[in-house]
Amino acid sequence: MTKEDIAKDIETYHVILYMKGTREQPACGFSAVVLQLLKKLNIPFECRNVLEDPVLRQNIKEFSSWPTIPQLYICGEFIGGADIVRDLYSSGQLHTLLKEKGLIAE
Amino acid sequence: MQPESLKSLLLTSFPQAEIDITDMYGDGQHLKIRVVSNLFKGKSLLAQHRMVYDALEGIVGEKIHAVSLHTQEVI
Numbered sequence: 001m002t003k004e005d006i007a008k009d010i011e012t013y014h015v016i017l018y019m020k021g022t023r024e025q026p027a028c029g030f031s032a033v034v035l036q037l038l039k040k041l042n043i044p045f046e047c048r049n050v051l052e053d054p055v056l057r058q059n060i061k062e063f064s065s066w067p068t069i070p071q072l073y074i075c076g077e078f079i080g081g082a083d084i085v086r087d088l089y090s091s092g093q094l095h096t097l098l099k100e101k102g103l104i105a106e
Numbered sequence: 107m108q109p110e111s112l113k114s115l116l117l118t119s120f121p122q123a124e125i126d127i128t129d130m131y132g133d134g135q136h137l138k139i140r141v142v143s144n145l146f147k148g149k150s151l152l153a154q155h156r157m158v159y160d161a162l163e164g165i166v167g168e169k170i171h172a173v174s175l176h177t178q179e180v181i
Contacts, residue, residue, distance in 0.1 A: 068167065084151050
């Protein structure tokens with residue numbers, strides 16, 4: 001996946017997670033954390049497995065200027081990795097953000 | 107990478123910060139880094155984490171495989 005592809009990807013999908021492994025089988029603890037939280041929020045989201053695409057794995061890091069995976073994007077905006085997502089989830093800020101974007105009812 | 111060298115590196119960008127580095131598995135590859143600094147004041151968590159990654163100058167992903175970051179301003 002090129003950077004142009006990534007740019008299109010994050011515009012196409014409201015919630016998209018670049019992770020290691022798949023939705024069914026996350027391959028890393030940090031990716032599993034974000035996946036779990038997204039599932040708990042019960043919102044539709046897209047996943048990309050960087051382990052399947054080494055070009056994506058490199059490009060997403062440069063695209064986001066962020067050295068690690070997982071990476072969560074909401075409405076084209078980079079939210080962060082596992083630590084940030086976990087923090088935003090516990091503080092309720094993630095929920096608020098999703099409500100603001102109309103991605104979650106209540 | 108040794109936690110001590112990392113700590114020194116971080117102190118150059120965050121002077122007087124409280125910095126804790128834990129080697130989670132003892133392999134120098136999975137680190138938990140905690141930085142408490144007034145330089146984070148008023149900044150989003152994302153901005154705070156970016157500051158730490160910038161301070162680490164590309165080491166994450168090269169010499170260190172995974173980092174768990176905890177940042178906050180001084181209370």
